[in-house]
Amino acid sequence: MDIIACIKRVPDTSEADVVKIDPSQKDIEKDRLAFKINDWDEYVLEAAVQLKEKLGGTLTAVTIGPKEWDEVLRRALAMGADSAIRIDQDVSADDPHIVAIILDKVIRRLPYDLVLFGAQSEDFGSGHLGAMVAEILGIPHATLVINLEAEEKKIHVQRELEAGTLQSYTIDLPALLTIHTGINQPRYISMGGIRRAMQKELQVMSLSDLGLSLDALTPMVKLEEMRLPPKGKEAELITGAPEETAGQLAKILKDAGIF
Amino acid sequence: MTLTNFRYGDVIHRCFRCGYCKFPINWMDVNNCPAYARFRMETYSCGGRLWLTRAWLEGEIEWSDHLADILYSCTACKNCEVKCPLSFNIDILNMMIAAKSEMVERGEIPSAAKEFLENIQRQGNPYGTSREKRDEWMEGTGIEAYQGQEYLYYVGCVGSYDTRGQETARLLGKVLQKAGVSFGVLGNDENCDGNEVRNLGEETLFEMLAEDNVAQFQGLGVQKIVTLSPHSYNAMKNDYPGFNGVFDVLHYTQLLQELIRNGGLDVSGGYNAKVTYHDPCFLGRWNEEYDAPRAILRAIPGVQFVEMARNRNGALCCGGGGGNFYLDLLGGSEDSPARRRVREACETGANVLAVACPNCLTMLEDAVKAEGLENKLTVRDISEIVGEACVIK
Ligand code: SF4
Ligand code: SF4
Numbered sequence: 006m007d008i009i010a011c012i013k014r015v016p017d018t019s020e021a022d023v024v025k026i027d028p029s030q031k032d033i034e035k036d037r038l039a040f041k042i043n044d045w046d047e048y049v050l051e052a053a054v055q056l057k058e059k060l061g062g063t064l065t066a067v068t069i070g071p072k073e074w075d076e077v078l079r080r081a082l083a084m085g086a087d088s089a090i091r092i093d094q095d096v097s098a099d100d101p102h103i104v105a106i107i108l109d110k111v112i113r114r115l116p117y118d119l120v121l122f123g124a125q126s127e128d129f130g131s132g133h134l135g136a137m138v139a140e141i142l143g144i145p146h147a148t149l150v151i152n153l154e155a156e157e158k159k160i161h162v163q164r165e166l167e168a169g170t171l172q173s174y175t176i177d178l179p180a181l182l183t184i185h186t187g188i189n190q191p192r193y194i195s196m197g198g199i200r201r202a203m204q205k206e207l208q209v210m211s212l213s214d215l216g217l218s219l220d221a222l223t224p225m226v227k228l229e230e231m232r233l234p235p236k237g238k239e240a241e242l243i244t245g246a247p248e249e250t251a252g253q254l255a256k257i258l259k260d261a262g263i264f
Numbered sequence: 265m266t267l268t269n270f271r272y273g274d275v276i277h278r279c280f281r282c283g284y285c286k287f288p289i290n291w292m293d294v295n296n297c298p299a300y301a302r303f304r305m306e307t308y309s310c311g312g313r314l315w316l317t318r319a320w321l322e323g324e325i326e327w328s329d330h331l332a333d334i335l336y337s338c339t340a341c342k343n344c345e346v347k348c349p350l351s352f353n354i355d356i357l358n359m360m361i362a363a364k365s366e367m368v369e370r371g372e373i374p375s376a377a378k379e380f381l382e383n384i385q386r387q388g389n390p391y392g393t394s395r396e397k398r399d400e401w402m403e404g405t406g407i408e409a410y411q412g413q414e415y416l417y418y419v420g421c422v423g424s425y426d427t428r429g430q431e432t433a434r435l436l437g438k439v440l441q442k443a444g445v446s447f448g449v450l451g452n453d454e455n456c457d458g459n460e461v462r463n464l465g466e467e468t469l470f471e472m473l474a475e476d477n478v479a480q481f482q483g484l485g486v487q488k489i490v491t492l493s494p495h496s497y498n499a500m501k502n503d504y505p506g507f508n509g510v511f512d513v514l515h516y517t518q519l520l521q522e523l524i525r526n527g528g529l530d531v532s533g534g535y536n537a538k539v540t541y542h543d544p545c546f547l548g549r550w551n552e553e554y555d556a557p558r559a560i561l562r563a564i565p566g567v568q569f570v571e572m573a574r575n576r577n578g579a580l581c582c583g584g585g586g587g588n589f590y591l592d593l594l595g596g597s598e599d600s601p602a603r604r605r606v607r608e609a610c611e612t613g614a615n616v617l618a619v620a621c622p623n624c625l626t627m628l629e630d631a632v633k634a635e636g637l638e639n640k641l642t643v644r645d646i647s648e649i650v651g652e653a654c655v656i657k
Contacts, residue, residue, distance in 0.1 A: 017386055023394045037396055039386045084371075192371025193378040196385070196468035 006062040006155060006178075007116045010053045010086070011108060011138075012046035013068055014077045015128045030230050032098055042077045045123025047191040049184045053121055054085045054192075056155055062118070063087045067111055069096050069104060075207060082205045083198035090208045092215070097128075100224040105137035107222075110215040112142060119160065120181040124149050135183035146181040147174055151188050270366060272359045276318045278352045285310040285344035285356070288578035296574065297344060298581040298601035299337040302594045307334055310344035310356055317363040327372055335364050336374050337593040339601075340463040341581035342549040364465025373464075376591040381466050384473075388455040389421040390590050399451035401430035407437045410448030415440075415519075416486045417447045418500070420493040421456055422589070422622035428629060429622035433492055436516055436647040438656045440490075443529040445519070447490065453480070457491075459499040459546070460587040471507070474499070478509030488512040490519050492647075494546035494621045495585075501551065515547055517620050520650055521556040524563045531653035534566035539649070540614035542572070542605060542628065543579040544621035552577075557620045557646055564653045570612045580605050582631075584623040602631035610641055617643045 016038040018024050025034045042050075050066070057064045066081035068074050069092040078089035090111060096104050112120060120142070122135035132148075139146030151171070152163035155178075164172045165185055212219060241257075243250045258264055270276075286309050288296040295301035300309040307316060313335060319325045338360050345353050367373050368381075383392035401424050410416050417440065423433035440447050458473035477500075481489070489511050491497040501513040523529035539561055547553045554576045561567050574580050583594040583601035594600055606628055609617040617632075619625050622645070629643040 017392075017394075019392060020394055020397075023396060039395065041382075041386055190375065193368060193373050193381065194371060195368045195466060196472060197369060198371075200468060 006056060006060045006118045008053045008056060008062065008064045009112055009115055009117045009120045010046075010049050010064065010066050010081065011068070011120065011122050011135075012049060012066055012077050012081060013043045013123075013126055014040050014070060014074045015043045015126060017041050018127070024233070026231050026233060030232070031228050032231065040073070040076070042080055043123050043126050043128075045125060045127075045184060045186055046077070048186050048188050049121045049123050050081050050084050050086075051189045051191040052153065052184055055189065056119070056153075057085060060155060063116070065090065065115055065117075067108065068092070069094055069107055071095050078207055079199050079202045080194050082202035082207070083194050084192070088206070088208065090210060093209050093211050094219070098228065100226045100228075101129075101131050101134045101137060102225045103222045105134055105141055107212065107215065107217060108134075108138050109141040110217060111210070112138070118178045119155070120144075120179070122181070122183045124183040124185045132183075135181055139181035142181065144179050144181055145176050146183070147176060148183040149185045150182045151185045153182065153188070269369070270317075270321055271362055272355060273321060275352050275355065276314055276321065276359055278350055279311050279314040279318075279356070281306070281311045281315065282349070283309065283311060285348045287347055288343070288574045288580070289346070289576075290578065292573060295604065296347070296578065296580055298339050298341060298583045298594060301580070301601050301604055302337070302583070302597060302599050304599065308337060310338075310348070310360070313338060313360050313363075314356060317359060320363070327367070327370070329374070332367055332372060332374050333593055335360060335367065336377055336464070336586070336591060337588070339545070339581050339583055339585035339588050339594070341545040341585050343578075343581065346549055346577050361463060361465050365467055366465075368465045368467075374591060374593070376593075377464055377587065380587050380590050381461065381464065381469060384456050384461060385469065389425055390456070390460070390587070391421070391425050393425050395452055397452075398424045398454055399449075401425075401433045402437065402449065402451070405434055405437050406441070408448045410450055410484055410486070412485055413446040413448040414488055415445060415447040416481065416484070416489045417449050418457070418489050418491045418496050419449060419454060420491065420496045420622070422626065423492040424454065426622065426626055428626050429492075432622055432625060432645040432647050435645070435651040435656065436492055439520065439529070439647060439651050439654060442654055442656060443523045445523070445528075450480075455480075457493075457496040457499045458503075459495040460585075462499070462503065463586045470503075474504055474507045474509070478504055478507045481509065481511065486511060488514070490514045490516050492516055492622060494544045494551070495623065498546040498550050515551075515553060515556070515620070517547070517556040517560060517646055518553065520646070521559045521563075524560060529650070529654060531564045531650060533653045533655040535564050535649050535653045536566035537616040538568045538570060538612075538614045539616045539618050540570050540572050540609050540612045541575075541618045541620075542582065542609070542624055543576060544619065544624050545579075545581050545585055547620055548579055549577050557618070560646055560650060561618060564649065567649075570614050572608050572612055574608065580608070582624045582627040584627040589623045589627055598635075600631065600634075602627040603635055606631045606635055606637060606641060606643075610637060615641060616649070617641055618646050618649060619643060620646045
């Protein structure tokens with residue numbers, strides 16, 4: 006089975022107070038942030054590698070971004086991807102439709118039975134890139150996949166909905182899936198593995214290599230402004246011995262009409 | 265699947281499961297391997313781990329989550345090395361670390377260990393808190409950035425980020441200021457020392473951290489280092505020379521002992537308490553420094569010093585080594601080593617349990633709460649006791 010995994014690099018924003026809006030008001034300040042692979046994409050790579058280990062075939066990892074984005078491809082190569090392609094273009098601020106058009110062009114050049122995306126990204130979180138690419142490629146897709154089992158020409162998947170409700174589908178290949186966290190337990194990628202992956206080749210392509218130019222790609226939606234949420238009311242910390250704090254807490258709850 | 269790169273294939277069979285590795289220096293107890301003490305099963309002792317590793321090596325058992333938990337519950341406390349009667353004891357801990365390395369290379373490690381290592385890759389500390397917050401502990405202390413002072417004060421991750429660790433980091437800084445020691449810190453440019461990374465079997469990440477730290481220290485012209493944590497002390501003293509990083513490394517208790525001895529630090533303010541002392545593994549068994557902390561305590565007026573039954577190279581580990589202060593594979597039971605240890609401290613009649621390691625401090629303080637001993641026993645770092653004795657508020 007030939008698999009293509011589309012992955013991305015995101016800033017580590019697990020602590021909200023390190024996030025600041027830059028002067029353009031269209032992006033966050035990134036220069037002092039640490040970066041990582043998008044959480045969902047770790048599960049994508051693990052699912053892809055497990056399928057490859059079971060069924061053979063090839064695994065190609067694809068990303069679109071500047072040089073630093075190589076690091077997510079190195080992780081993919083360390084995990085067992087056979088090849089990696091980076092489209093050298095910063096599209097982080099562009100609308101997903103433009104990204105989808107570029108990915109369509111890359112994917113069409115490669116052999117594939119299955120294309121995998123993360124269900125969403127940690128930074129912009131639109132969650133519709135995978136579905137858009139499937140539409141442009143003209144292949145069936147399923148989103149939020151939490152279980153998958155592949156056969157020669159079809160794939161059985163389960164999607165996870167609200168409250169853990171599961172939907173099962175059997176889909177003919179080629180197909181595209183967006184993968185949900187929890188589908189597997191992504192393995193640890195050792196630094197030794199990443200160092201060895203430095204020896205593997207990583208292909209870099211430009212938009213013109215794909216017959217595209219950015220000017221000709223018109224966005225469907227345009228970002229107007231980014232802004233941090235207004236500060237909520239300060240939290241109140243009650244300190245002291247439990248005998249006193251319990252009483253204080255009870256009073257606050259009572260005054261608020263909770264009991 | 266068998267282990268592919270295991271270096272100890274020809275010696276691991278020498279363990280004959282005598283079980284000596286579970287004892288302290290005498291025969292008073294069988295519970296001196298913290299993981300064995302927690303689970304009371306041979307599998308969790310050094311000998312058990314070696315036999316499991318050998319079975320894995322020879323293809324008799326497969327890797328499993330459970331096998332990974334058993335290996336990672338070793339805190340690298342070195343009790344087994346001190347106690348095993350065979351000459352191969354110099355390598356038994358390395359064998360367990362090598363088995364962890366094999367798991368690291370396959371990517372099959374406990375999820376908390378994965379998180380720990382990825383956080384260090386990304387933010388230079390196991391908590392995953394931003395690198396930009398590493399210097400928050402020193403706010404308002406007036407401690408200077410390192411720029412050629414006599415000592416680099418290396419704080420480490422627990423001292424930089426853990427609330428309780430930060431308190432000791434600040435107090436040690438103030439004590440050094442009071443003694444007029446010329447020192448500076450790295451602030452946000454400080455990175456993980458890698459000691460636990462090595463014990464978790466992530467050799468390449470450890471090498472990268474050691475190389476980067478050595479290059480940074482040399483670039484700044486550092487010659488002498490004083491560390492808050494025995495873990496940093498161990499890595500910098502014993503491992504960094506292998507990366508061409510030869511520095512004059514001191515644990516802070518060694519520097520304070522010297523300052524008190526030569527009159528550079530006045531502790532006449534005293535500290536009135538009955539105090540016992542818990543030897544941190546990376547100061548004690550790993551580096552055989554048992555005297556400096558005791559000498560400090562004995563030099564402070566008002567301190568009535570008592571030993572616990574298990575002390576010096578027979579001390580029971582707090583259970584925090586090998587990354588277990590974060591992985592927490594040994595927690596959640598009254599048999600958890602930290603809880604056993606605070607009960608032992610109470611038996612001496614001491615009302616203060618002194619430590620010289622921020623990991624031990626947080627582990628044992630939590631254990632005091634879990635045991636409900638708050639009214640009987642307080643855990644204090646020696647830096648805090650000295651701070652009080654030289655009247656720092
Ligand atoms: S490691 Fe040494 S002390 Fe422990 S069981 Fe084996 S031979 Fe005995
Ligand atoms: S190093 Fe400590 S925890 Fe590990 S096996 Fe030896 S005695 Fe047990």
